[in-house]
Amino acid sequence: MPSLIDEPPNAQHFIMDRDDRKRIGKNFMCRLQCMFSNSSSSESRLSLEDTQQWSQSLERLLESKYGLATFRNFLKSEYSDENIEFWLTCEDYKKIKSSFRMSSRAKKIYEQFIKAESPKEINIDYQTREQIKRNVKTPTVHSFDDAQKIVYGLMERDSYPRFLRSDIYRTLLENLAADATKG
Missing domain, CATH: 1.10.196.10 (Regulator of G-protein Signalling 4; domain 1)
Structure with missing residues (x-):
């Protein structure tokens, strides 16, 4: 057959x-x-x-x-775009100043990328996933740093x-x- x-x-x-x-x-x-035709950046072409x-x-x-x-x-x-999407989302997350917005965004990031079986689940180890789960309860600018480093490393070595x-x-x-x- x-x-x-x-x-x-x-x-x-x-x-x-x-x-x-x-x-x-x-x-x-x-x-x-x-x-990028409407961009005023120095990198125009x-x-x-x-x-x-x-x-x-x-x-x-x-x-x-x-x-x-x-x-x-x-x-x-x-x-396999979940890694770059997660990395970019984290870069934007780090720019948030409001603690309310940070808390709300941290939960969304967790639901979208970190939680097991999430729509764009990234490939990170159990300990990092659990640490982020705890971090999201009282989020800081650094809540996703470990996962972001792992994902960057995966992209650098593989993608x-x-x-x-x-x-x-x-x-x-x-x-x-x-x-x-x-x-």
Whole structure:
């Protein structure tokens, strides 16, 4: 009996040639630029140099609005965006000044990412999960720090290297390099 992953004998594989990758890369570059077209930031255009710097470190990638958007897109394509969403949510959480808002937001973060079987449950150990459960009762700016460090480490060791090897990143680099040589 064939398994669910066996292919029929006449299955044809879809293989992207260079032109397909170029077209897809251009399309993605346009979407990225459009996302930030109203931005007044100094990082107004996606450049080859900036994109190459993403490979220096995860921190460098996340500091770039285009890098962050591209990385999130990559993680979504792998159905593993809960880590970056949690990390970003924690970064926003740390900016909260009101203790009432902090308490309310801490509970939402717990329900969404920490609680077992939550919709976007992150991969953390039992002790960290229990510590956060206690922290949420009287939340501080540091309530999620341990989990955030764990998640960052997971992304740095697992998702980030896969991103650097991904078609999405390599095609983006190829297209930007081609554009740079055209002038």
